[in-house]
Amino acid sequence: MTKITFPTDEHHPYADMRAIELAQKITEVFNPDVRIAGSDGIDFYSISSFNKDPNHFKYGGLQREITEWQDTQRAWMDATPNADVYFLIGNHEDRLKRYLWKNPELYGLEVLELENLLDFEGLGIQMADKKGLEVVFHDKLVVKHGNIVRKWSGYTARAELEKETYDISTLSGHTHRGGQVFQKTRHGVVSGVEGFCLCDIEPTYISNPNWQQGLVLATVNDNAVQFELIPFYQKGQRKAAIWRGQEYTA
């Protein structure tokens, strides 16, 4: 049996620290064997190809993005003392590679490789697979950041399942929405899940996006996958969630 926590899409420095703290409180009780890191953990706004707000650089730029993510990883380590940590390269972490491809004179510098720049070794993190794109558990569940975005909650989960030809259950991030769908197949029921987000859901650069904060936990064995989808809600100034008959706040 493998217990997995999937805190996705933190987007430092646009993370919601209260939402992350709430996800950590629940995860600590869950005591997972596996934690997923990356998956748009860092926004890499500083090196994106879009026009940039100069204030971002006044307040620390790329170093701030990385430091805030690393500090949060240390808090995650405390919340998951027994977990192996697998890193998924989201499209935002992929901005580093695209930046280096545009500035090839820096390409190949070891210090600029994602693993070294973010200090995987010091943070006890390993790349999910050789491309950093997915990790499979018990041949029953594939966890990935994903690259499909459909309009409504659950539609992307359906599309990710379809992409896997309904062969395996899927858990993905990227959409900043929660959702779950089921499909009966000739070899049992498979399920597709979208994993919410832990970033600020009222960002200045987009008007009222249909994003939802929350956390997904998964328990997998050789026969089945059990998902727990935990949407967060606002409780005064705090974030809250109900999980296994108890309310948690941060």
Ligand SMILES: [Fe+2]
């Ligand atoms: Fe994202």
Ligand SMILES: [Fe+2]
């Ligand atoms: Fe993404």
